Amino acid sequence: MNETSILDIISPIMVGPSSSHTAGAVKIGLLARNIYGAKIKNVKITLYNSYAQTGIGHGSDKGILAGLLGFKVDDTIIKDIFNSLEASKIKYRFEYEENFAYHPNAVDINFVGEIEMKITAQSIGGGEILITKINDFDVKINGKFNSIILIIEDTIGYISKITSIIQKYNINIATINCERKAKGQNATCCICLDSDISDNALIEIREEINPKLLRYIHKL
């Protein structure tokens, strides 16, 4: 299914200079911030390949940091983010690597501290992005949908339990993407929704399946 819209092509209204390397970077930061969910204290960001080689010139480092701090693609603070009050409140570190096994515009975001999480993302062009891994589990999150993200123990019937709750709230599922490492071990499940889901539904899901991680992220 191809979900690209004309509005994705003639957009975003953004701070330059690059849709993939600046706006895409901001979006990756924003999505990673939402998926992490906790207060960010310390973060290590690794930029790969094209992102590493041309990232500084394109402001990819500034973009990711601005996104992690909650700023949007058209915020003029991006240019001066390293000198901002918000950036001084967290600890961050950038590394640059070449690894052609990764996408040309790939980035790893490692949240360090009490709650640790590693998020891998790609900027796929024109400001469109894809979160591809959370803690080494494959996911596909593009920020275009309201999405429920779960890490759970792989047990019989967990998907039908979740989907029946979503159905009860009369919400259509756009895509569903589940993966596990091995039978009975942790699994990830990303459910993209066509509309907004209520807190009550999320509470029900939490009570029903007791996930190790549950995040609900609004579309960007």
Add this chain to the structure above:
Amino acid sequence: MQINTFEELKNILKKENKEIYEIAQEIECQNLCLPKEDFRKLIKKTLDAMKEAIKNGLNNLQITNGKMGGQDCIKLVKNYQKAPSVFSKLFEKILTYALATSEENARMGKIVACPTAGACGIVPSVLISLFEELEIDDEKQINALIIAGLIGKIISFKVKPSGAIAGCQAECGTASAMAAGAAAYLLGGNINAILNSIALCIKNILGLTCDPVRGFVEVPCIKRNPFMAIHAMTAVELALAGIESVIPTDDVIDAMEQTGALMSPSLKESSLAGLAKTKTAIIMSKSCFTKRYYSEHSNK
């Protein structure tokens, strides 16, 4: 519903007695669950942001982030005041608006990515110059931008608009094709003229590399925008005369996809070859970043 190829678009137009923008708009509204008025409002907002970027760019003398540009648009404006273009006022506007927008982008100013930020000057310069010179009303302006968007969307199904994936042909080339198709519409071209202008445009930028000096969207990107805008107009004038592309539009897009895949990663937004590795560029790079800063940097 989705229109996946230019052939499909042509077939739908044959069946339904509607204009291209109407069909595109219907599909978008259906997919996005938006009323028509709201969709058109969003396009209008984008159009206004494009006009704003031109205005800001024309009045800004600030040097760009990478210090390799920012004062070329003003040179052009001043020279046209002394010696008008041998072409027309329209030609002058297209060049200055394209430079104004792409310089503004390189200053980290606010622009509209169309389809990307590096190519942000092409579609606005062609369309807005035509809007002004032909006195096109608001509704038709929105229609033209919808058509440009549809063209970019269909191309993006095969070739993502990213220099890192398929080189500059996918960024400035796609922008040029979007501008050409929409301009052909504004100048009264039918679907054949529109499709031929897209094909002619892309055919003549196949293999265009993305080799930004020092990794900034400045050299060659800023000055490439006016070039690609005029490139679009060349395609339009040929297509409006009935000149056809021997290779149909969808096939040309296939060629762009294949060419992009065959291009070395060193020529795809990595600054590892081409202009980025010329003697001058290497000297400029050395004086800008120290190795240490490049391998890591942190605040604490």
